[in-house]
Amino acid sequence: MAGLATEGSQFDADLYDSKMNELLSADVQDFFTSYDEVYDIFDATxxxxxxxxxxYAYGFEKPSAIQQRGIVPFCKGLDVIQQAQSGTGKTATFCSGILQQLDYGLVECQALVLAPIRELARRIEKVMRALGDRKFMLVWEGLALGRISVPFLVTCMLLLVLLAVFLTCYGGSPFTLTTSRFLFWMRLMKCSHVASRIRYTISFSFFLERFKLVSSLPQCHPRLSKSPANS
Ligand SMILES: Nc1ncnc2c1ncn2[C@@H]1O[C@H](COP(=O)(O)OP(=O)(O)OP(=O)(O)O)[C@@H](O)[C@H]1O
Structure with missing residues (x-):
């Protein structure tokens, strides 16, 4: 197994090549460098x-080239590396692979999909829901749920507190900012949905949900394979 990269280290192409050569020459039965089976109709997968x-309900009639090669090894539980141009159907490939492996009788977290950007996460969630009709939880930036991010919530909260303090002081009454008055101002500003999101984001149940999600992930047993890099 490759060692952990030291903090701040850069990608080393020579080291990568030598490690790949070492892995490819090793006598590991489950390691494929290509997967040649092609399934040109979904029914055959x-x-x-x-x-x-x-x-079919989503409108797919025939698998794309990457789907013809990528869905089946994924469904077999192999670790698949796919490489294809944008818009060639990679998302639907791994979504199908994941959905196929779910135990529909189990009510617990069985899959975790990581995406580098929020829009991609949303797109993956949409495809998952459309194909599988399962329960999916969309979490982004590690903290916020929904369409409003934490920095935005904090900024809104600060602005509303400042506004409430200003109005309280300006009205001549002593500074007695109670929670109910604060929530009153929030409602007045038609921001009660922001208030509820703030409450949920900082609530214990949200952290408990995240903890349960991560702790229910299964152990990873590395088996490597690679699907062809064509699209
Ligand atoms: N078998 C198919 N038949 C018809 N349309 C398809 C098929 N597979 C994918 N599509 C459509 O092609 C478009 C691109 O698919 P998708 O987003 O899965 O590609 P991608 O390779 O993951 O793209 P990106 O690299 O940009 O994430 C989507 O609109 C999707 O609905």
């Missing part, structure tokens, strides 16, 4: 009936 129904 042995996906669950419900999943197939979701795929």
């Amino acid at each position: 042995s996906l669950h009936e419900n999943l197939l129904r979701g795929i």
